[in-house]
Each structure stands twice: as C-alpha cells, then as structure tokens.
Amino acid sequence: MNRPVGLEIAEALGVILKRSFRAGFYDPVTDELGGVVDSATFPVLSAVDRIGPSSAAALGVEIGLDRSVVSRRASRLVSAGLLTGVEDPTDARATLLTLTAAGHKIVAKTRNRLAAKMDARVADWDANDRNTFSELLARFAGLRTQGAPARDPSPPELTLTEGKARGLTS
Numbered sequence: 001m002n003r004p005v006g007l008e009i010a011e012a013l014g015v016i017l018k019r020s021f022r023a024g025f026y027d028p029v030t031d032e033l034g035g036v037v038d039s040a041t042f043p044v045l046s047a048v049d050r051i052g053p054s055s056a057a058a059l060g061v062e063i064g065l066d067r068s069v070v071s072r073r074a075s076r077l078v079s080a081g082l083l084t085g086v087e088d089p090t091d092a093r094a095t096l097l098t099l100t101a102a103g104h105k106i107v108a109k110t111r112n113r114l115a116a117k118m119d120a121r122v123a124d125w126d127a128n129d130r131n132t133f134s135e136l137l138a139r140f141a142g143l144r145t146q147g148a149p150a151r152d153p154s155p156p157e158l159t160l161t162e163g164k165a166r167g168l169t170s
Contacts, residue, residue, distance in 0.1 A: 029113035036080040037106055041073045045082060045099065049107045053096040055088065082106055 015021055019039075026039035037045065047062045048054060054062070056070040063070070074097050077083040082103035088094035099107065122130045138144045 025114060025117055029110055029117055033106060033110070034080070036076055036082070037110065041077055042110055044070060044073045044077060044097075045103055045107050046111075048083065048097055048099050049104070053086065053098040055094050055096060059097065077103070 023039040026042055030037050030039065030042055043063045043065075044059060047059050051058070051062055055067075056074055057067045059065075059074070060067045060070045074083055074085075078085060078097075081100055083097050084100050085095040085097055088096045122133065125133070135144070
C-alpha cells in the first residue's frame with residue numbers, strides 16, 4: 001500500500017527542520033569562521049541580509065525565535081563586528097540591526113559554502129533529479145510558481161559599486 005504523499009512530505013520536512021539536521025549542514029560551513037558564526041547565529045545574519053535593517057522582534061518573527069533569543073545572538077554578532085545597531089527612525093526606543101561590511105562578507109561566504117554542501121549532498125543524483133528537486137522545492141517554498149523560469153544557478157554578479165558598498169571590493 002502506498003503512503004499518502006502528504007505524509008511522506010511531512011515526515012521529510014520534520015527531519016529537515018530538526019536542529020540536528022540543520023546543524024549538520026550549517027556547522028561544517030561555519031566551523032572556520034571564528035566561532036561567533038555558527039548554526040545558531042547564522043540565521044540571524046542571513047535574515048538581516050534578506051529583509052534588511054530589522055528589530056530583534058521582526059527578526060524573531062522571520063526566523064521563528066523569541067525576541068530575547070535573537071537579541072542574545074545578535075549581541076554576539078555586534079561584538080564580533082558583523083552587525084551594528086542603529087536607532088529606528090520611526091521609533092527612537094527601538095534599535096535596527098544592520099549588517100556591517102564584514103557581516104556581508106560572512107553571509108556571502110557562508111551561503112557559497114552552504115550551496116557547495118548542498119551540491120555535494122545531491123552530487124550522485126541524476127542531473128534531471130537534481131533539477132526537478134530544486135524546481136519543486138522552490139515551488140513548494142513559494143519562491144516560484146509553476147511554469148516560471150528557473151533562477152540562474154550561478155550567484156548574481158555585483159557591480160563594482162555594489163561590491164564596494166558591501167565591503168567586498170576595494
């Protein structure tokens with residue numbers, strides 16, 4: 001008897017969402033980053049990069065953590081010079097966390113290393129299976145609609161101005 005597809009998906013997602021599974025991907029790609037960036041703090045950096053300057057409360061909503069947990073992790077990242085806090089122009093009581101140039105470099109480096117880890121995980125799959133998995137996972141996550149063109153697999157190239165703004169070029 002075939003198991004329902006929804007059950008198969010739910011079980012697979014349950015495994016992927018386990019901290020130990022995520023750590024298995026993040027820990028090897030963050031091991032050489034000096035100990036401040038790890039499987040617990042990288043999601044904070046990554047979220048700030050994705051959504052821009054944000055309060056700890058907004059980041060908590062984005063990554064599914066309590067504001068106080070985000071604040072503790074962000075404090076470590078601020079101390080390491082990867083994040084900085086600026087006054088929220090709409091609420092003087094609030095602080096917005098932003099990436100520093102060093103933070104942008106760490107996010108780019110970590111994402112590239114994570115992508116290489118993902119590539120290695122599916123390297124022995126048939127090319128069609130890899131492409132289908134990527135397409136369907138992106139569609140499942142709401143990143144793309146059916147029939148939409150696939151994203152270019154290579155990272156976007158930054159203009160010289162963008163690279164300088166992110167501290168990636170001199």
